[in-house]
Amino acid sequence: MVNAVGFHRTDLLHLGKDALGKRRYQVEVLPAATFRSVRQCVLHGMGLSRLTNLLD
Template sequence: MAIQFHPEQGTILACDFRGFESPEMIKRRPVVVIAPRLRNRTGLCTVIPLSTTEPKKIEAYHYRLHTSPLLPAPYDSPSHWVKGDMIYTVSFARLFLLSNGKDDRGTRIYDQRVIDQSDLLKIQAAVLHGIGLTRLTDYL
């Protein structure tokens, strides 16, 4: 079920990128919320995608995010690569809480994880590199 609220910065969610065109993101994958809720921008959230595949060549716009404990399957890798050059503002309809299955009563259990501030700052720096604003990383 899609989210109905703007999550805090640093929250890890799943995003359904279906309907986009390759070489854009085209499948469901984990993302990190990188922007706060903005006034007068209802139903939209700015995220950065994560990948379990290490880039062929690591650039300044990549960042290795270690996730402990592991994210729920199928994203259960000890680390993920931030793709700081692929920032997206998407509808809440594309965003989902990560699910850890169900409890004994059949109620879904959600992984509502927020990364720490130091990781968020490194992700924001990767995004600045990815959009050609490298000089601004000195101010983070």
């Protein structure tokens, strides 16, 4: 199942608070190669494997 989700509806992973009491969140960016693999897997799961060669 594929869902479209607005970024404003997502929530970051809460890591607790730092020494000053400020909230800390985990913020990581996927490497381009990893995200490409995710996109390939989604296309494959949808039966659209032939489109993977069109990914940048």
